[in-house]
Amino acid sequence: MGHPPLEFSECYLDSPEFRETLKCYELELDRTSRFLKDVIKDGNSVINAIKGYSLAVQKFSQTLGVFQFDFIGDSLTDDEMNIGKKDQIGVTKDKRKKFEKESEKYYSQLEKHLALSVKKKESLLQEADDVLDKERATFYESSVEYVYQVHQVQDRKKFDVVEPVLAFLHSILTLNNLTVEMTQDFTPYKQELQLSLQNTRNHYESTREVMEDLMKKMKNPSFICQSHTMQGYLYCHEKWALGMTWVKYYCKFHKDNRTLKMVPCEQKTTTKQLTLRSCIRRKSESIDKRFCFDVETSERYCFHVCFRRNAPVTFQALSEGNRKQWMEAMDGKEPVSGRPIRAHSVELNEVGFKFVRKCVNFVETKGLTQEGVYRTVGSNIQVQKLLNAFFDPVCPGDVDFNSDDMDIKTITSALKFYLRSLSEPLLTHGLHDNLILAAKSDNLDHRLSEIHALNYKLPEKNRDMLALLIKHLVNVCSQSEENRMIPSNMAVVFGPTLMRAKEETVAAMLDIKFQNIVVEILIDNYQKCGGGAGGVSNQCGGGGVSNQCGGAGGVSNQCGGAGGVSNQCGGGAGGVSNQCGGGAGGVSNQCGGAGGVSNQCGGGGVSNQCGGGAGGVSNQCGGAGGVSNQCGGAGGVSNQGGVVVLQCGGAGVSNQCGGGAGGVSNQCGGGGGVSNQGGGAGGVSNQCGGAGGGAVWWWWWC
Structure with a gap:
């Protein structure tokens, strides 16, 4: 779930909503910080485990490498040599223990037997001989069995031990093979992720400078009043049971319907709303507070307190400049300070169509294959000179595009500047939100059909100009192998040119990428549905x-x-x-x-x-x-x-x-x-x- 954008204007207003939004961002930053710490910690654990695994594999390899089977006979077969080089075997000790026990018992009995004196009775000597014969037979039997077991061990160890080791090695190799297959399966996702990262980086680079300019504008408080909504903190003079008091509110004034919404800051009570009729500056000698102004409302009862019908409500602003802004927004009688006006705007007329056609013809004739066409910018002096000459009120359109002073960069920059200078963007303010909403749709078919349908709602002259321009951009993109301007790159250039929000806000800056998507869809869809064989113009x-x-x-x-x-x-x-x-x-x-x-x-x-x-x-x-x-x-x-x-x-x-x-x-x-x-x-x-x-x-x- 995304967070609402942090507007620069909110920094000046410092509204409760701004504080709540800022708190959400701070919590997100804390969560991100913990996430990064966990990633670093777990990553180090993985690295240490890999190091330990590597050391264990090296030790295992050394053990297998230095082990050598002893063998019986003069030489080994090739298979025996091959197995003997690879594995080790454990020695069974059962037969050896029996052999050693019987050997010790036999030789002990033999020593006792040899120590008998000849003076002993014949029956005792005969009995001792029989016992020694039995011990010798038992010793020989254990010795033969032990020797047989030694031969068995020497022969069987080459496969009894090697098979489990080989299975173990097979498991390791299978793991490595799965790693290779997983790497191959991961390759398309990695490439897609790299492309997404590149697009995200390009979007960041394209919006960073615009956002910096907006930040600089917002550092000037007078710029805030250009919005259709005036908001900020005000103190309201209210009458309570024990007398008059000043209550702090966060107020929002909507210029369209002239409503004033008041949110209490100290008490969590119901939000109040007034409909303004007039606004008058409060004379300094009539009240002991500074920066006050009176507001006449259509409501009879306000703030749970009964006022006289049409009685004014007194507000105190935070400063003299702040009071002027409030009165300017409310059409008060206080003199209105100068408001910044758009430096230069033009209308979409026949002269504009003529200018665009000349630019399009020039580009398609001389610069269709130039690398970075429309992405690279020309000299601002030459661009202004061309525009001033072409849109001269006395003799409009009297410009020779074939002169030596004309180059591709100047023409393309002038075309973009003209489209950006229109009093209303080519895709109009009225359709801006709907186009952005369509571009945000996850369903590609719905996205395409919705943008297609919205194009029919454009004014006729806007639709004609859009048709002329998009057809030209399709022709430019058709030479992308030479000019490197694929539809997505062209959309980055013409997205903010053809679409523009009514107000410059951070939210509008964040929607630039969706403006680019709209233009990219127009270009791609024109290639599918318009032009080519059997096309109609x-x-x-x-x-x-x-x-x-x-x-x-x-x-x-x-x-x-x-x-x-x-x-x-x-x-x-x-x-x-x-x-x-x-x-x-x-x-x-x-x-x-x-x-x-x-x-x-x-x-x-x-x-x-x-x-x-x-x-x-x-x-x-x-x-x-x-x-x-x-x-x-x-x-x-x-x-x-x-x-x-x-x-x-x-x-x-x-x-x-x-x-x-x-x-x-x-x-x-x-x-x-x-x-x-x-x-x-x-x-x-x-x-x-x-x-x-x-x-x-x-x-x-x-």
């Missing part, structure tokens, strides 16, 4: 309709004139080029291409001219001053690009074309209006209609 002028489409097998339609239609289509084989113009209801169609149709009509009459390759043309025209062209049949036009059928009636133009890949289907109708409908793989479908040459077309967004 619509441009209209006057009362007519101007549609221009390009791409393989595409359609380029341009219409102009009062109620007239001017269609121009081009493309590959099977393309159609129609150009219409003239007076009201006049039609001029010109079509070309392999096996195409060329029709030209003007005025109120009918002029049809058809030409092309193989395949005849059948034209049928009718209607008062109208044109009805129908081409087809055996003598029709049939190309790999499709079949073209032109049908026109009334004062309008109705063109319908269909076919295979690259085919074009245009259908136009209405009182002087244009309706284009197309089909076929790679084709273009445009539908426009309306009386008096009006036009309705699909937005560039798809």
Whole structure:
């Protein structure tokens, strides 16, 4: 769960909410400090354990290395040598103990037997001989068994001991192998984490300077009053049972609805709210306190104390400057101090469109592949010189972009400066919060559809400018291998340029990364849905309709004139080029291409001219001053690009074309209006209609 941002303005106000938020950050810092200490402690434990493990492995290796099996015989087999070099074995002592015991017993009995005197009775000597024979037999038996056991040990130790050691070594190697596999599995996550860290670092670098500037502004208390909410500590003069007293409140005044919210500081009672009617400075001679002002409210009862109807409520500010700020916010009669005004702002008008088009054309002509285009900045002096000359009120737009003084950095910096200087950002203040909220969505599909829908809520001129600009940025990003400007990098540059919060706050600074996401989605989504083969670009002028489409097998339609239609289509084989113009209801169609149709009509009459390759043309025209062209049949036009059928009636133009890949289907109708409908793989479908040459077309967004 994230914490609310710490605003610099709150440092000046020192509100209770600020103290609570600051306490949350302090607790988080303490938790982070403990976490770092635990990480360091546990990390040292891991390092020490690894060191101990390393020493143990080295000792184990030395033990295995120095151990050498003794062997019976003259030489060892290869397997015996291989095993003997790797392992050690424990010696069993059971047979050895028995052998030593029987050996000692036998030789002890032998010494006693040899010590017998010959003077003993024969029966005693015979008995002693029998006992010695039994001891000798027992000794020989234990000796043979011991020797056999020695042979068994020498042979079995090579696998009885080696097998467990080998299993142990296999376990260690399995652990190491799992470590390697885990390392390989961790690699994609590590790369993703490195990319996230780089993006986070870039975001920090991009917002650090902006936040420093905001901090410097907030060091000036006069800047606080620019907010739509004035807040701070005030002392209210209240009447209690035992007399009058001054009670400390933290007050918030909302300029929009003129409500004053009062939060008591010393007693945790109910928050009070007043609706202000007027604010008047309190004369010094009328009260023994300084920095006072009276407020008239709409409420009759306040603070659990009955006041007279419309009786003023007296407040004491913290200083003379603070009183002026409160009275300025409440529209009091105290003289209003100067408020900082935006240094320079411009409107989105025809001059601005002309400037942006010239900049876009210059960049796409001369600087599309320049590394770091739009990221690198030009000379501020040259930028201001260009803007002042182009937006000169006397002669706007009179600037030669082909002069030697113009360079890519100056043009790109001037374009960004113009967009940032708009009185309202291109994506408007009204849609800012909704766009940020959409960018914060975890569902990528919802994020995309929501931003797509919000674009339709833009004013028409903003939408046209956005279409022009995003299409240009797509063209720039298409050369990212050379200019290094991928959509995410371009979004970092144009995020704060196209979007701007109404008020400069820390929260707004923290939302810059989501502004970048919005612009990145616009660029990426335009690549998927707009431009390319079969793309549509619509441009209209006057009362007519101007549609221009390009791409393989595409359609380029341009219409102009009062109620007239001017269609121009081009493309590959099977393309159609129609150009219409003239007076009201006049039609001029010109079509070309392999096996195409060329029709030209003007005025109120009918002029049809058809030409092309193989395949005849059948034209049928009718209607008062109208044109009805129908081409087809055996003598029709049939190309790999499709079949073209032109049908026109009334004062309008109705063109319908269909076919295979690259085919074009245009259908136009209405009182002087244009309706284009197309089909076929790679084709273009445009539908426009309306009386008096009006036009309705699909937005560039798809």
